[in-house]
Every structure is written in structure tokens, then in C-alpha cells.
Amino acid sequence: xxxxxxxxxxxxxxxxxxxxxxxxxxxxxxxxxxxxxxxxxxxxxxxxxxxxxxxxxxxxxxxxxxxxxxxxxxxxxxxxxxxxxxxxxxxxxxxxxxxxxxxxxxxxxxxxxxxxxxxxxxxxxxxxxxxxxxxxxxxxxxxxxxxxxxxxxxxxxxxxxxxxxxxxxxxxxxxxxxxxxxxxxxxxxxxxxxxxxxxxxxxxxxxxxxxxxxxxxxxxxxxxxxxxxxxxxxxxxxxxxxxxxxxxxxxxxxxxxxxxxxxxxxxxxxxxxxxxxxxxxxxxxxxxxxxxxxxxxxxxxxxxxxxxxxxxxxxxxxxxxxxxxxxxxxxxxxxxxxxxxxxxxxxxxxxxxxxxxxxxxxxxxxxxxxxxxxxxxxxxxxxxxxxxxxxxxxxxxxxxxxxxxxxxxxxxxxxxxxxxxxxxxxxxxxxxxxxxxxxxxxxxxxxxxxxxxxxxxxxxxxxxxxxxxxxxxxxxxxxxxxxxxxxxxxxxxxxxxxxxxxxxxxxxxxxxxxxxxxxxxxxxxxxxxxxxxxxxxxxxxxxxxxxxxxxxxxxxxxxxxxxxxxxxxxxxxxxxxxxxxxxxxxxxxxxxxxxxxxxxxxxxxxxxxxxxxxxxxxxxxxxxxxxxxxxxxxxxxxxxxxxxxxxxxxxxxxxxxxxxxxxxxxxxxxxxxxxxxxxxxxxxxxxxxxxxxxxxxxxxxxxxxxxxxxxxxxxxxxxxxxxxxxxxxxxxxxxxxxxxxxxxxxxxxxxxxxxxxxxxxxxxxxxxxxxxxxxxxxxxxxxxxxxxxxxxxxxxxxxxxxxxxxxxxxxxxxxxxxxxxxxxxxxxxxxxxxxxxxxxxxxxxxxxxxxxxxxxxxxxxxxxxxxxxxxxxxxxxxxxxxxxxxxxxxxxxxxxxxxxxxxxxxxxxxxxxxxxxxxxx
Numbered sequence: 001x002x003x004x005x006x007x008x009x010x011x012x013x014x015x016x017x018x019x020x021x022x023x024x025x026x027x028x029x030x031x032x033x034x035x036x037x038x039x040x041x042x043x044x045x046x047x048x049x050x051x052x053x054x055x056x057x058x059x060x061x062x063x064x065x066x067x068x069x070x071x072x073x074x075x076x077x078x079x080x081x082x083x084x085x086x087x088x089x090x091x092x093x094x095x096x097x098x099x100x101x102x103x104x105x106x107x108x109x110x111x112x113x114x115x116x117x118x119x120x121x122x123x124x125x126x127x128x129x130x131x132x133x134x135x136x137x138x139x140x141x142x143x144x145x146x147x148x149x150x151x152x153x154x155x156x157x158x159x160x161x162x163x164x165x166x167x168x169x170x171x172x173x174x175x176x177x178x179x180x181x182x183x184x185x186x187x188x189x190x191x192x193x194x195x196x197x198x199x200x201x202x203x204x205x206x207x208x209x210x211x212x213x214x215x216x217x218x219x220x221x222x223x224x225x226x227x228x229x230x231x232x233x234x235x236x237x238x239x240x241x242x243x244x245x246x247x248x249x250x251x252x253x254x255x256x257x258x259x260x261x262x263x264x265x266x267x268x269x270x271x272x273x274x275x276x277x278x279x280x281x282x283x284x285x286x287x288x289x290x291x292x293x294x295x296x297x298x299x300x301x302x303x304x305x306x307x308x309x310x311x312x313x314x315x316x317x318x319x320x321x322x323x324x325x326x327x328x329x330x331x332x333x334x335x336x337x338x339x340x341x342x343x344x345x346x347x348x349x350x351x352x353x354x355x356x357x358x359x360x361x362x363x364x365x366x367x368x369x370x371x372x373x374x375x376x377x378x379x380x381x382x383x384x385x386x387x388x389x390x391x392x393x394x395x396x397x398x399x400x401x402x403x404x405x406x407x408x409x410x411x412x413x414x415x416x417x418x419x420x421x422x423x424x425x426x427x428x429x430x431x432x433x434x435x436x437x438x439x440x441x442x443x444x445x446x447x448x449x450x451x452x453x454x455x456x457x458x459x460x461x462x463x464x465x466x467x468x469x470x471x472x473x474x475x476x477x478x479x480x481x482x483x484x485x486x487x488x489x490x491x492x493x494x495x496x497x498x499x500x501x502x503x504x505x506x507x508x509x510x511x512x513x514x515x516x517x518x519x520x521x522x523x524x525x526x527x528x529x530x531x532x533x534x535x536x537x538x539x540x541x542x543x544x545x546x547x548x549x550x551x552x553x554x555x556x557x558x559x560x561x562x563x564x565x566x567x568x569x570x571x572x573x574x575x576x577x578x579x580x581x582x583x584x585x586x587x588x589x590x591x592x593x594x595x596x597x598x599x600x601x602x603x604x605x606x607x608x609x610x611x612x613x614x615x616x617x618x619x620x621x622x623x624x625x626x627x628x629x630x631x632x633x634x635x636x637x638x639x640x641x642x643x644x645x646x647x648x649x650x651x652x653x654x655x656x657x658x659x660x661x662x663x664x665x666x667x668x669x670x671x672x673x674x675x676x677x678x679x680x681x682x683x684x685x686x687x688x689x690x691x692x693x694x695x696x697x698x699x700x701x702x703x704x705x706x707x708x709x710x711x712x713x714x715x716x717x718x719x720x721x722x723x724x725x726x727x728x729x730x731x732x733x734x735x736x737x738x739x740x741x742x743x744x745x746x747x748x749x750x751x752x753x754x755x756x757x758x759x760x761x762x763x764x765x766x767x768x769x770x771x772x773x774x775x776x777x778x779x780x781x782x783x784x785x786x787x788x789x790x791x792x793x794x795x796x797x798x799x800x801x802x803x804x805x806x807x808x809x810x811x812x813x814x815x816x817x818x819x820x821x822x823x824x825x826x827x828x829x830x831x832x833x834x835x836x837x838x839x840x841x842x843x844x845x846x847x848x849x850x851x852x853x854x855x856x857x858x859x860x861x862x863x864x865x866x867x868x869x870x871x872x873x874x875x876x877x878x879x880x881x882x883x884x885x886x887x888x889x890x891x892x893x894x895x896x897x898x899x900x901x902x903x904x905x906x907x908x909x910x911x912x913x914x915x916x917x918x919x920x921x
Contacts, residue, residue, distance in 0.1 A: 114277035116140035117309035119485075120299045122286055122322055124151060124270070125158035126262045127469045128314035130184075130478035132278045133269035138486045141277035144306055145270075146299065149396040151282040152267050155406030156316050157444045158471065162339055162377050163259040164359040164368055165472045166201045168221045168228065168252075170529070170853060171451070172865075175224040176492045177476025184475040185260055188268040195265040200358035201257030202239055204427075205249045210364050212585065213526045214252040215899040221254065222855035222896060223865035228254040230899065239358055242347055242428045259355055259370065262471045285395065289326040289463070296326065296462040310485060312464040317408070317445045319453070319467040320390045328457045331507050332445050332468050333516025334393075336386035336410050338417055339379045340439030341372055347430045348374040363524035365423040375437070378424055381524055383416035385517035388443050405440075412439035444470070448506055448515035450522075452477055454497040455484065458679045465499050489649045493803035500675045505539055505560045529851060530565075530589040532557040542611035543699050543762025547770070551780050556589065561612040564782040566593040573600060573779065579871075580847035585898065594784035598873040601748055601789060605705030605773055606781035607766070610754055615695045616670040616678060622688040623666050630684060630824055631658065632808065632817040639664050642728045642743050646808055646816050647680060648825030653804030654811060655680060657796065661730040661743055669694075669730075669741065669756075673798050684824075699762035701769060704752030706918070711773045712742075712753065720753075727920050736768040746919050748789035749912055788870040791879040792912040794840060800852075801838055801867045801881055810834035812909070837886050838867070840911060841893065843878040844903040854895045856882045856904075866895065874912055880904065 116139055121128045124147035132143050149155040167178035185196035205211035214230060221228035231239075233248040270280055281303075288300035289311060298307045313322040313330070323330035348371065355371040362369070366382035388410075393399075399407040417439065425431045445468040447453060453467040454477060464485065469477045477497070480490035495501065505511070518533055532555075538545070540560040548555075552568030573596035582590065600606050618627060628635045633645035639662050647655040659671040672678070681691050703712060713720045715735040720742075725731060730743045741756040757765050770778065794812070796802050802811040807829060809817075819826065843850070849871055856864045864884035872879045880895065884906075887893075891906040913919070 114142035116142050118307055119143045119310045119312065120306050120308040121145045121312045121314055122299065123147060123156070123314035123316060123318070124149075124154055124266070124280055124282065125156045125314065125316055126161075126266055126471050126474040127316070127466050127478055128312075129266040129269040129273070129280075130475045131312060131314060131466055131481055132273040132280070134475075134479050134482035135485065136273045136276035136278050138482055140482075140486055143273065143278040145273075145278065145280045146284045146286060146301060146306070147280065147282045148285045149282065149406075151280060152263060152270070153406075154282065155396045155399070155408060156318075157408050157442060158262045158266060158316075159406055160339070160409055160440065160442045161260075161262050161471050162368075162370060162379055163261065163471070164201075164257075164361075164370055164379075165196070165260050166203070166254065166257050166359070166361065167226055167472070168217050168224070168254060170220055171496060172224060172853075173493055173496055174451075174473055175220070175226070177473035177480070179224075179226075180476035180479055181260070181472060181474055182256070182258075185265050188265055190264045190267050190271075193261070193264055195261050195268055196258060197261070197355060198256055198258040199355050200239075201254040201361070202236060202358040203252040203254075203361040203363065204236060204243075205251065206247050206362070206364045206427075208249065209526055211249045212898055213363075214250065217252055218899070219855050219896050220853060221252075222862045223853060225862070226254060227256055228252060240360060242345075242430050244427060244429050247427060253358065255358075257359065259359060260471050262474075265475075286322060286325070289322070289460075291326070291460055291463075294459075294461055296460055308462070310462050310464060312466055312481065312485075314466040314469075316467065317388065317390050317393070317443050319445070319465065323465075326457070326460050326463050328459050328463055328465075329507050330453065330465065330467060331502055331512045332390075332447055332453060333513050334388040334390050334443050334445050335517065335520050336388055336441035336443050337379065337381065337520075338383055338412065338420070338439065338441055339377065340412065340417065340421075340436045342376045342378070342431060342434045343437040344374045345376065345430055345434055348376075350374070361524070362423070362427050365420070365427070366524045367420060367423060367427075369424075369428070376428070376431070378420070380417065380420040381520065382420045382423070383413070385520045386410075386413075386416075386441060387513060387517060393443070408443045410441040410443065412441060414439075446516040446519040448502065448512055448519070449496075450519040452497045453499045454481055454490075454494055455499045458500060458682065489651060489653070489804060493805045495674065495676060495799055495803060498674075498676050500679050503540075503560050503675065511536060511539075528585070528588045529853075530556060538562045540612075542609050543759050544609055544611070544701070544766045547763070547766055548609065548780065553780075553782065554591065556783065559612060563612060564609060564780070565589065565784045566591050566597060566782040567780045568593065570596050570600070570779055570781075573597075577873075579873075580849070582849055583898070586849045586851055590784060594782065594788065595871075595873045597779060597781035597785035598788050600777070600779040601705050601750055601781055601785060602874055603706070604777045604779070605703065605707040605711050605752075606779045606785075607769060607773070608702035608704065608748075608781055608786060610700035610702045611695075611698075611762075613695075613700060614672040614674065614677065614693070615698055615700075615756070616672050616681070616691060617694045618668040618670060618681070618689065618691050619666055620689040621666055622686050623668055624662075626685060626689045627660060627668060627670075629822065630681065631660065632823050632825075634818050634821065635660055635662070637662060640730050642730050642745065644728070644816050646813060647677065648808070648823070648828075649804055650825055650828060651804075652807045652825045652828035652830075654798065654802050654806055654808060654813070655804055657798050657802075657813065657816070659743070659745065661741070663730060663732065663741065697759050698756055699759050699765070700754055700756045701765060702747070702752065702754050703769060704746055704748050704750045706751060707773075707776045707778075708750070708752040711769065711776055711778065712755075715768060715772055722921055735765065736772075738765045738768060740765065747793075747795055748786060749793035749795075749910075750789075750918055751921055784870075785873075787868070788873055788879075791868060791870050791881065792872045792874055792910070794881075794909040794911065796838070796881075797868055806838070806883075807834075810836055811838050834886060836864075836883060839864075839882050839884045839887060840907045840909045841866075841880040841882055841895075841904040842875070842907045842911070843880065843895075844905060846876055848897075848902050849878050850880055850895055850897050850902060852880075854880075854897050854902075856884055857894050857896065857901075858884065858887070858891070863893075872911065879911060 169175045188195040236251040237245040284301045290298035296311045315322045317334035319330040351374045360369040368379045452469045453465045457463045483490045553564035555562045574592045631645040642661045656673045656677045661669045718733045743754045808814045850869045852869045854866045866880045866882045869880040895902040
């Protein structure tokens with residue numbers, strides 16, 4: 001079962017980026033699937049109370065993330081399942097033990113002592129084993145992996161995972177993790193037994209909406225470089241003869257997907273890591289994490305203390321338990337997921353291999369299917385969310401003593417299974433002559449956004465998380481963490497997995513529980529990339545929220561903030577604006593009102609709520625030298641200057657883009673993107689520099705349009721003329737009764753200012769500006785118009801258009817780099833012309849619209865992918881930015897959208913107002 005949370009690109013909302021400086025509840029919400037009452041002409045489906053024996057442990061899946069059972073906790077009161085699991089042949093090596101209270105490494109001979117920092121990995125599931133292999137392969141061989149359960153089948157989610165690996169995902173990061181996992185596991189075996197079986201994958205569509213979704217998924221596959229094709233019902237039947245072809249509209253076939261044998265992959269990687277010096281110690285229960293002066297120093301177990309320079313929690317659904325020991329919150333919600341096996345089927349009689357047909361997804365009914373020889377295994381997400389308290393799960397021996405096969409396997413709830421079994425029988429009529437033979441509810445992990453938790457804690461240095469990682473992505477995620485630890489950064493962009501990505505408001509137990517349960521419900525749903533979760537909302541609102549509601553704001557959500565996308569009050573302004581008709585998908589979470597708001601900005605003046613933009617205050621005697629060293633542009637300017645600049649990592653990748661306003665000699669206000677920016681700067685700050693996040697206590701209104709000066713000038717005694725208050729300048733002043741920090745910036749390509757004040761005065765600021773703009777035709781404008789206007793100007797959005805995988809010159813922001821000064825990442829930048837570029841495209845057909853992540857073809861061959869796209873209401877064409885090989889202006893390309901070819905042309909940028917006359921006036 002491969003994680004693909006609906007169609008939403010996982011991760012947090014794209015934060016605002018800045019323009020260039022130069023002209024160039026506590027209980028899980030009960031949201032179960034309703035029972036399906038469709039009838040069949042083949043007679044009633046058999047119902048049977050299944051055997052509650054757990055599945056064979058030799059048939060792992062990529063689905064549930066790996067878990068271990070590290071700490072003794074009060075047992076949960078449940079009816080135990082019975083019967084031990086079948087396991088792989090056990091490792092007969094005796095476990096290593098240590099004398100309590102001693103350094104476990106004291107017994108290691110000096111000649112064989114490992115190299116590198118002391119690393120303790122908690123959890124010997126698929127992630128822990130993969131990480132040990134990746135670390136030791138990079139020369140960090142002083143690695144100890146602790147596991148409470150017995151090896152090689154410790155009893156976490158890895159031990160019962162069914163094994164399905166579908167690599168295609170709307171998340172490029174997850175796709176890259178899955179790509180590496182398949183490549184690595186394909187290369188591994190244990191005594192000739194393969195760790196991966198490439199039987200292929202087949203996703204089915206039984207509704208038009210799902211078929212359209214499969215076309216989008218085929219686009220993702222092409223964009224990320226995977227083989228895949230849309231096939232008709234007859235081909236689906238050919239690939240899976242047991243299917244009822246009449247129910248199928250089509251499918252998406254990926255021939256290189258397949259089944260990961262996670263326990264075998266654990267064993268293979270364990271052997272490799274052990275040969276390099278790592279140690280795997282089972283039957284070691286973690287009871288505490290030692291720390292001193294903000295750093296981790298060791299791991300306490302019931303069999304000794306293990307000193308450590310780095311500790312990695314790879315404990316799966318036990319992650320919150322380990323996190324609490326370390327004083328680190330782990331926003332992860334374990335849930336139980338149903339998996340069952342049928343009795344032998346006549347249609348599969350005589351099967352000699354474990355599986356030969358593609359792994360199957362019937363996402364319209366939240367099901368997946370695979371072969372187990374002459375039986376079928378079926379997993380379901382159709383049932384109600386079944387949250388599990390990680391602090392109440394029995395450790396291995398207690399679970400066994402209570403008759404359960406393993407801590408992560410709970411009794412099968414037949415009442416939840418009945419609708420799914422009927423759905424299975426309709427799809428695979430041969431099941432009507434069979435029954436469920438055994439089943440269980442297996443525990444695995446969900447985060448509030450469905451993505452893994454990776455990286456080092458900013459609260460406890462040296463304490464790392466590698467949590468909520470499913471087997472599909474295990475080796476790739478482990479490689480990223482190993483690179484992060486050894487080299488200082490992963491080889492792929494991981495900002496959507498970074499554990500710092502959640503705001504404080506998104507870390508409460510009730511929020512994590514509710515959003516985690518929602519992620520479970522939506523695993524196979526068709527989700528629009530803009531579709532927000534319904535609850536808990538509203539969470540964070542700007543001081544202008546009441547006025548926005550009065551104007552009929554249509555809110556989406558990002559980072560916990562309510563963000564107006566458009567305002568129904570502007571509907572009359574949309575009358576008479578000619579717009580091309582949109583398809584059903586691109587018209588979701590869109591309104592023609594956005595065009596009216598874009599025109600109001602270009603022609604008059606509009607107010608934009610910029611409060612969600614992250615704001616940092618940096619002060620102290622060393623602030624200037626520190627920021628100048630950390631960023632690429634020249635910050636050594638007089639107070640009142642604003643500078644667009646970049647944060648790079650040591651390899652020259654773009655960690656973030658910033659606007660830095662020097663308000664005083666030693667005081668700076670920074671417009672940043674994510675909590676990771678605060679973490680990065682804090683890690684590097686000297687003692688004479690203070691950094692604090694001021695976002696929650698402040699707010700911001702963007703006032704933009706040709707009449708912006710006419711609106712704000714009457715409100716102040718200060719001179720807001722172009723000569724007195726130039727572009728990229730800052731000034732602290734008053735607008736009416738409100739003290740503001742005014743920055744003359746524009747992210748929409750029009751004259752204007754960002755106006756900041758404290759949260760308590762925010763409503764007064766909005767009302768003051770609104771009243772002053774009435775006679776000018778001021779409009780409130782939302783994010784939909786904002787995104788269109790910024791793409792017309794070619795302004796980048798960090799995290800979407802550019803990440804650490806890109807350097808400034810290929811991303812088109814090299815103007816913000818001053819190579820004559822020293823800064824972090826300078827040595828890694830190359831003077832050679834970029835081989836690839838973030839490329840502006842104009843769609844040839846004025847009526848065509850794309851949304852982002854579509855593959856781009858050059859000479860009929862996939863050559864890149866779209867990052868951002870929006871209809872340009874000023875240009876009358878859809879604008880798309882894409883990563884492509886360097887191409888001359890005028891090159892013809894095409895994009896794939898819902899199975900159709902969309903012609904486009906490489907354009908010069910900026911597409912709108914290249915002379916910057918509208919901003920500099």
C-alpha cells in the first residue's frame with residue numbers, strides 16, 4: 001500500500017516569496033465511508049467471520065510505516081488476536097548484551113572500533129535498517145541500532161506490511177524516495193531470495209472522475225520519469241483475469257512497480273551494515289534519552305546506557321513515545337488499517353510464485369489487492385478511522401503474553417470489513433465462492449499533512465527523526481537522512497518532510513489527531529491541489545478576518561492561516577470580463593471574480609492580506625555582519641534599505657529567499673518563508689545576535705495598484721513620492737492613527753507598499769485604508785488574483801518554483817547574488833552557463849489552462865515539469881513556469897493535461913512590464 005494522499009501535493013502551503021530588486025477535537029472525527037449497497041447479478045456475496053490470525057510476516061508492504069516497540073507501557077484493553085505469525089527464517093546470531101551502567105562500546109576491541117560519530121538508531125524496522133546501511137556506507141560505522149522486539153521480526157508495522165509499492169505521487173520528493181527504494185531493494189537479496197518483485201502496478205477507474213485522476217497520475221509519472229500508461233478495460237482484464245471487466249472504465253499500468261519484501265530488505269541491509277561495523281541489539285527497551293546543554297548525549301535502555309553524539313528515532317508509531325523522552329513533540333497519529341486474506345481460490349490454484357500479477361488498486365472503494373500464492377490479500381481504507389494511543393500499546397512480550405502475534409497487530413473488526421468485502425466481490429466475482437480466511441487491524445502512522453517527519457530537532461541538537469515513513473519510501477528517506485547527517489543536507493529537496501514545517505498551532509495533540517485521522521480517510525480520495533481540510537478551522541486568522549467575512553471571502557488554508565482566495569463582494573466587477581470556459585478540474589477552487597480582482601489591481605488599487613508572510617526580527621551588534629555572511633546579496637546599506645536576497649546551503653542550493661529591511665543600525669525585519677528559515681538562522685547566529693519570530697504579533701496589508709499613492713499619501717505627513725520614498729526602501733511612519741512599518745515592495749508588478757503594524761492595531765489599519773480608498777474604487781483581492789499577477793511578472797515562489805535542488809542562476813534569481821563578497825554557499829556556485837533553467841511558457845491556445853506539475857515534452861520526449869501555472873488575466877494567456885533544459889525563446893513544446901496535448905512556447909521574461917515602469921513611478 002503506497003502512500004499517495006489523494007491528489008494534493010503533500011506538504012505545507014507554498015509561502016509567499018519576494019519580488020526581485022532589479023528590473024530584470026480530542027477524539028477522531030467519525031468520518032467512515034458509507035456502506036455500499038450496489039447489487040450484483042451474480043448473487044449475494046458470502047459473509048464469513050474471519051480467522052483473526054495475523055498475516056504471514058513474510059509478505060511485507062510499503063504501506064504502513066515501520067514501527068518498533070521500544071518502551072514498556074500500560075497495555076491497551078483489547079481482545080487479543082490469536083496465533084503466531086509466520087516469519088522469515090530467524091537470525092540465529094545471539095543478541096549482544098551489555099552490563100547495565102557501562103558504556104556498551106567498552107568491550108569492542110580497539111582494532112575493530114568503528115569510525116565516525118557515535119550514532120544510536122532506535123528501531124530496527126525497515127527505516128532503521130535502511131538508515132544503518134546508508135550511514136555505514138558513508139563511513140559513519142559507529143552505529144548501534146536498538147530494538148525492543150526480537151530480530152528479524154520485531155513486531156512493528158514492517159513485520160506485517162503487505163508489500164505494495166506504487167511509486168507515482170503528486171509529491172516529487174516522495175516519488176524520488178520511492179524510485180531509490182525500488183532501485184536499492186531490486187539490488188538486494190537474502191540467500192537468493194529477492195527483496196523486491198517487479199510485478200507491476202494497476203490502478204483502476206470505475207468512475208469518470210477516477211479516470212481523469214488516473215490521467216493526472218500518468219502525467220506525474222511522465223514528469224518524474226516513470227514508465228506508465230493509461231489502458232482500457234480489456235487490457236485491465238488481460239492483466240488481471242479475475243476482474244469484472246464491465247465495471248472498469250480504464251486503468252493506469254506501471255510495469256516497474258511491485259512488491260517490496262520488507263523483512264528480507266531489513267535482513268539484507270542489516271548484514272551489510274554489520275559487516276561495516278554497525279551493531280543491531282534486539283531485546284533492548286529504550287527508557288530514556290540523556291541530554292545536556294541542549295544536546296543529546298545518550299540513550300538509556302533496560303540493559304545499559306548507550307552514549308551518543310546523534311540519536312535517530314526510527315520508531316514508527318512509537319515515535320511520540322521516544323519524542324516525549326527527549327522533550328521533542330512528534331506530530332504523528334497512529335491508526336489501525338484493515339488487511340485480510342482470502343481462502344484459496346480455484347482461479348489461482350497451482351500458483352508456484354508468491355505473486356505474478358500486478359498489484360491492484362481499486363481506489364473508488366478505498367481498496368488494494370495483491371496475490372499470496374493461491375490466495376488474495378486485500379487492504380481497506382474504507383472503514384472508520386481507528387486511532388491508536390502509542391503510549392498504550394503493549395511491548396512485544398506483553399502482546400505475546402496476551403495472545404497477540406505482535407504489538408502492531410490488533411483484532412480484526414468484522415463489522416468494519418463487511419462493506420469492503422461486498423466491494424471486493426463486485427470487482428472480483430470469484431470471491432463470491434470464497435471467504436475471508438484471516439485478517440487483522442495493523443497499526444501505522446499518519447501526520448497532519450500525510451508526509452514523513454525527517455530531520456534534526458531544533459529543541460534538542462543531535463536528536464533526529466525518521467518517522468512516518470512507509471516502506472515504499474523507506475530506503476529513499478533513509479538515504480536523505482544519512483546525507484543530512486553526514487554531509488549537512490539531503491541530496492533531494494525535503495522541505496515538505498522537514499519536521500520544522502509545522503507551526504506551533506499545528507502541533508497540539510487534538511490537531512494532530514484530527515488531521516491525522518483525516519489523512520487516513522483521504523488516502524485514496526481524488527483531491528484537488530488547492531483543496532483544504534475542513535477541520536479544525538478556522539485556526540489562525542488575521543486581524544482583518546471579520547472584514548473579510550463581511551466581503552464574502554472564500555477562504556482556503558495554508559500553515560493554519562485562513563487565506564482569502566477571492567471576495568464575493570467583487571462579483572459585480574466580473575460582469576462583462578470575457579474569459580475562456582474552464583474544464584471541471586481547473587474551475588474547482590477558482591472563480592471569475594479573481595479576474596476582476598486582478599484587473600482592479602492593474603487599473604485602480606487593491607488591498608491584499610499579507611499577514612501569513614513569516615516575519616523575523618534580527619537585532620544585536622553583530623546582526624549586519626551575520627546576515628551579510630548568511631545571504632547572497634549586499635546588505636551593507638544604510639538604514640531604510642530593503643534588499644531581496646537568498647539563503648543558500650553549502651552546496652549552493654536555494655534554502656529560501658528573503659526580503660531584509662534594515663530599520664536601524666542593528667535592527668532588521670526579514671520576510672521569510674517557513675519555520676526552517678528561523679531554524680537555519682538560529683543555528684548559525686553568534687552570541688551577539690538575537691532572532692525572534694514576530695509573525696503572530698504583527699500583521700500586514702499589501703496596497704498595490706496605480707492609485708496606491710493616492711490612497712496612502714493623504715493618511716500621512718511623510719512624503720510618499722517616488723523621489724522621497726523609492727522602490728525597495730523602508731520607513732517607519734503613521735497612517736492615520738496607526739503606526740506602521742512601510743516597505744515599498746511589490747509582488748504583483750504594481751506601485752505600492754507592504755504596510756506592517758501590530759496585531760492589535762490591524763483592524764484599525766484595514767478600516768483606515770478602506771475608508772481612504774472608497775472614492776478610488778479600492779477592492780479587496782485574494783490569493784487567486786495574487787498568483788496570476790506574480791506569474792505575469794515572473795516572481796518566484798520558493799518551495800514551488802525553486803528549492804535546495806536549484807542554484808540561483810538556473811532559477812533565474814542570480815541578480816540577487818554578489819560573488820565579490822563571502823557568503824554561505826558561494827564556493828559551490830559555478831560560473832558555467834546553466835544546463836537547465838526555470839523557463840517561462842505561454843500556452844498557445846488562449847482558452848487552455850494548466851495548474852502545475854504537468855510534464856513538458858520537447859520534440860515529443862518528456863524533458864521537464866511545470867512548477868507554477870495560472871491564467872494571466874492581463875496577458876490573456878495561461879502562464880506556466882517549468883524546469884527544462886536551456887532552450888531558446890520561441891521553442892515549441894507541449895504539456896500533457898488530462899491526457900491531452902497542450903501546445904506552448906518558450907517566452908522571454910518578465911512577460912509583463914519588462915521596463916518596470918509601473919512599479920518605479
